[in-house]
Amino acid sequence: MLRCVSIVKEFHVKGGRRRVLNGVNLVVQRGERVGILGHNGAGKSTLLRIIGGVDLPTSGFIARDMSVSWPLAFTGAFQGSLSGLDNLRFICRIYERNYEHTRQFVDDFAELGSQLLEPVKNYSSGMRARLAFALSLAIEFDCYLIDEVIMVGDARFAERCNHELFEKRADRSLIIVSHSMEFVKETCNRCTILQNGKMIECQSVQDGIDIYNDFK
Secondary structure (H helix, E strand, O other): OEEEEEEEEEEEEOOEEEEEEEEEEEEEOOOOEEEEEOOOOOOHHHHHHHHOOOOOOOEEEEEEOOOEEEEOOOOOOOOOOOEHHHHHHHHHHHHOOOHHHHHHHHHHHHOOHHHHHOEHHHOOHHHHHHHHHHHHHHOOOOEEEEEHHHOOOOHHHHHHHHHHHHHOOOOOEEEEEEOOHHHHHHHOOEEEEEEOOEEEEOOOHHHHHHHHHHHO
């Protein structure tokens, strides 16, 4: 189980502070696929970063009794002056994974070839996303954090991403943030809405879509 308990997140802005999340509560059980709908700027990606440990809440806490990924395709943790392979080696050490086995997976999935030997700061945004996505999937987690914008690149790469996430890992928990109702309908078995900093629980995915439509 994963629990978000009274999560508050504020940012310093010109003239004061802006509260993006205002006491968010969420419980995710093993195997659940939870879609979080919300308009642009609602705080969906902020919540995902907090759940993944990339960012800290202003108050509240996250309780986990299952392993949770960082947000898939998150590139903020890369050391830009190091090569893709050096970043991979560092992650393998942190998660105690076999380097050669992990490198083979990343090589095959990201299809970056000799560019893995180049400093990450020289990568295009698409190359960085491919590397980050491959590294995310190379480490097995009980729960994956997914932003709909991860589906980058050509149709073939997007299809491989979908296969890895929604077919090969069909037994894992997924938390998917999106403002696409169709994406949530296709991939989730439960729906919530992030609105005005609060989380609204919905009885079904369709119920969530109907409520979200009313907000638009």
